[in-house]
Amino acid sequence: MYRSHNCGELRKSDINKEVKLSGWVQRVRDKGFLIWIDLRDRYGITQLFIDSEKTSKDVIQTVKSLGREYVISVSGKVAERESKNDKIPTGDIEVLVDTISILNKAETPPFTIEDDTDGGDDLRMKYRYLDLRRNVLRDNLIFRNNLNFEVREYLKDQGFIDIETPYLIKSTPEGARDFIVPSRINKNEFYALPQSPQTFKQLLMISGFDKYVQIVKCFRDEDLRADRQPEFTQIDCEMSFVNQEDVL
Template identity: 50%
Template sequence: MERTIVEEVIKKVGQKVKVCGWVHTRRDHGKIIFIDLRDRSGLLQVVFAPNFAPAHELANSLRSEYVVAIEGTVNARPEKMINEKIPTGKVELVGEALEILNEAKTPPFEIDSPQDAGEEIRLKYRYLDLRRQRMKNNTIMRHKIIKAVRDYFDHLGFLEIETPVLTKGTPEGAREFIVPARLWPGKFYVLPQSPQQFKQLLMVAGMEKYFQIARCFRDEDTRGDRQAEFTQIDVEMSFVSQEEIWQVVEALMIEVVEKLYPQKIISQKPFPRLTYAEAMAKYQSDKPDLRKDKKNADELAFCWVIDMPMFKYSAAEKKAVAVHHPFTMPNLEDMAKSPDEPLKWRAYGYDLALNGSEIWGGSIRIHRRDIQQKVFEILGVKQEEIERRFGHMLEAFSYGAPPHGGIAAGLDRIVSILQDEPNIREVIVFPKTGDNRDLMMAAPNIIGKKTMKEAHIELASDVENNETVEETATAD
């Protein structure tokens, strides 16, 4: 018999069906055994009675999280037994045949408990944590948001283009993960902090409208609610103004909220706009929370912060550094007015804040080689390093680079806010801890001496490594 998913059972009263899933809970009332069967679509009450003796006898051995297949007849529940809390609450399945597909150990925490277990144990057993309704809902809504984003940009004529994950170092501020190039001893790839350079080169290539759901990586020190790898909605356009970019993003966010979160209220449409100077003067923040009731999770207060500074002075580095990144176009009026005072320059840079969090950030890009060269000089990058690190970009600009601009969003942050979650780990399927450990996979881990030798890596003498890993052949 073909399987029926739980949410479809309600349409089949009086019919025989086969359902598969996990034993969510079990309750015994005299000789009758009740279980709630769980699959991805929902819960279904199943009744095992003595008149179907083989199934009833086997049901005596059922425990929470056993994986089962059950065949039986769908009956309407008596009126007094209807459960309005679940979509299938008006029916139940009479268990006539039962197959235990797999037994399960007692989980380290209760799957159906409304109380969270400790975060470390949840992350260690994330595959069990994801069985919980809250986590399943977060995963489903994340999928729906991504699909809505893809559909929106596809409708506008954007191309979804994948960019490389193994690349060269970039100047975007954070420390990068490095990957030894085994075939090129002494050389390294890095994992991208963003697809920034690639998406600009796609504009030089004439793609004109690009987007990507991109995986990004930053080897940062412990910084609160951050992840070493995260997901970005990445967008770039040619022959575009700031205004056009804002309109595209604003319409996207309104569409996502209205289609997927109709219970939420956007406080102002169109979104208000503040200059960076205004935001700092009025709210002492470049991502102000403009909600009237900051305890109301269903109020969404979007706000554009524009005219960002181009540079700021870094006391640690004792020099000017880029506020966004060095490919941001400076305000040409400010350049002309104060050519020797770059700390006074504004940028064609902008952020979109939501309820006090930055969710999108972008800029109009530099497309002229002379301006890009000037920015690198202000940042104190020597000519030799400019050619070594960015020669490919400067050369590309000499082959007819169009004016272009773009923006990127932290998908994890957007989902966490819309799902009313306290942190982004709750909306990432397999997150890491704040100090970048994967407790489920026990990563990072020690690698074998043979692998290290092949990659031309030798640990420094001050690195403690008391574990010796002997490698054995593994299947591909």
């Protein structure tokens, strides 16, 4: 077991519990005999505390070798912090480290993994896996996940059926050019990626599925605009036996 709790979970009610945490090293503050580590995962940050006079030499040696974004696993006892941090949910506690192991070393990141990073757009795109560790992007992805869930739940309650339609299709007339995919089996023939599931949802309507929905990926080979990308996701719906008032 690599962790008993995540890094955003522990509270004052957990004081004196033995816990195990795993995550990324956000920062290390070494004051000689006293060392603090901010350990981060997608749930939050927990402060780790190491007292050189009360901790084994092996642990101290490992802690001294840590750098930013090292992946580590620690075990220890939850204690109340002397200097509390009201900016984070775990700001009332810290973990007194008994054991520590390095799961993966890391080179110094090319930019800081912070909300206000010093990395430019091109650099962050090159190291996208590092950029996605920042709170602002993580929160965007979690918000999108929650939005998708709420949309599906709401439309399910309205009687809609979520039906997945094919991605490899025959080219159909739409408002833009198709992205095409060559067929390995049928030489000189191609599939088209859908600009929308229009044909399929019309087939579903005449098949008797009167309320259809899909959160679907669409592809359009056209010039970039601020509100249009070659690859995008849309909430796609279709209904039968309704008029304008029913939809509104």
